Amino acid sequence: MKKFSKFLTSEDILDITLEIKKKQIVKFALNYRALINNKWEQIYRVDNFHGFLHEQRFWRTKEPIPVEENLPNNIIVNKYVDYIIENFQKFKEYFKKK
Numbered sequence: 001m002k003k004f005s006k007f008l009t010s011e012d013i014l015d016i017t018l019e020i021k022k023k024q025i026v027k028f029a030l031n032y033r034a035l036i037n038n039k040w041e042q043i044y045r046v047d048n049f050h051g052f053l054h055e056q057r058f059w060r061t062k063e064p065i066p067v068e069e070n071l072p073n074n075i076i077v078n079k080y081v082d083y084i085i086e087n088f089q090k091f092k093e094y095f096k097k098k
Contacts, residue, residue: 006081008088011035014081017047025073032084034092043088043095046080048073059095 006014012034019027029047033040046055046067053076054064069076084091 008032008085012088012092013040014084014088016077016081018077025077028073028077030077030080030084032088032091034088034095036092036096041095044084044091046084057091057094059091059098 002016002018002020004016006016008014012032015029015031015033017027017029017031018025027047027049029045029049031042031047032044033042035041042056042058044055044057046053048054050064053067053069055067056062056064069079071079
């Protein structure tokens, strides 16, 4: 299991967890969190650790939202890393308004 964090800003972090077998990503979790009012809050997550690909938009609900992607996991991970980087500020604003 590989775990690392990518700082988007000093108050915004993307945590990445990858389980790799035979040079292939078999499980992953991408978790965007932000420092809001001196507390680290989970804002958005996408993963396949529970047997299916899903996202969680914590400004709406903690319930998983199934996602349909017919792509290899390495492409899905890259796609959603880019998606989070492009949208994290918007997600943070949604969370602050909840």
